[in-house]
Amino acid sequence: MSDMQWLMLNYTLPKEPSRVRVSVWRKLKKHGSVSIGQSMWILPASEEHLGVFNEISNEITQNNGSAYVLNANFITEISMDDIVNVFNKARDDEYQEFIDKCYDFFHEIEKETGRENFSYVELEENEDEYNKLEEWLKKIFIRDFFGSSLKKQAEQKLVECRNMLEDFSNTIYKSNDN
Numbered sequence: 001m002s003d004m005q006w007l008m009l010n011y012t013l014p015k016e017p018s019r020v021r022v023s024v025w026r027k028l029k030k031h032g033s034v035s036i037g038q039s040m041w042i043l044p045a046s047e048e049h050l051g052v053f054n055e056i057s058n059e060i061t062q063n064n065g066s067a068y069v070l071n072a073n074f075i076t077e078i079s080m081d082d083i084v085n086v087f088n089k090a091r092d093d094e095y096q097e098f099i100d101k102c103y104d105f106f107h108e109i110e111k112e113t114g115r116e117n118f119s120y121v122e123l124e125e126n127e128d129e130y131n132k133l134e135e136w137l138k139k140i141f142i143r144d145f146f147g148s149s150l151k152k153q154a155e156q157k158l159v160e161c162r163n164m165l166e167d168f169s170n171t172i173y174k175s176n177d178n
Contacts, residue, residue, distance in 0.1 A: 005045035032143030095150035
């Protein structure tokens with residue numbers, strides 16, 4: 001039997017209004033929870049995660065649903081490994097989307113460089129995009145409980161984005177330095 005402790009949230013909600021279902025789903029995803037069955041979500045046990053599930057549970061019951069927050073552990077190591085793989089797959093999907101956005105960032109700077117669009121407005125726009133990428137990656141890190149396989153690659157892509165932005169910035173300053 002595994003020593004790893006888990007929290008589970010099992011709930012039911014009326015079909016309408018759908019905004020409640022969407023709100024609950026978004027909060028579960030935001031905090032890194034994964035679904036392991038029909039309306040059954042799981043997180044590694046911690047006080048923070050208990051607070052998350054309790055908050056979501058309250059929202060569910062206030063909207064005519066029922067919710068149960070449980071402590072759980074898996075009887076076999078294989079089951080626990082399967083769950084960890086589900087978490088890592090979910091994070092890898094997020095990291096892959098992040099990496100794809102980094103490539104979009106690269107293409108944008110390459111396009112503006114090719115057009116010789118070396119304006120401060122363009123620099124600000126790209127700095128804002130970089131800051132969004134940086135914040136997004138921090139959010140994924142928080143949800144990456146088990147160190148998924150694409151974490152290091154995502155970190156490296158953000159470094160490449162920063163370096164490319166720095167080079168672009170230097171080019172802008174040089175071209176506008178009269």
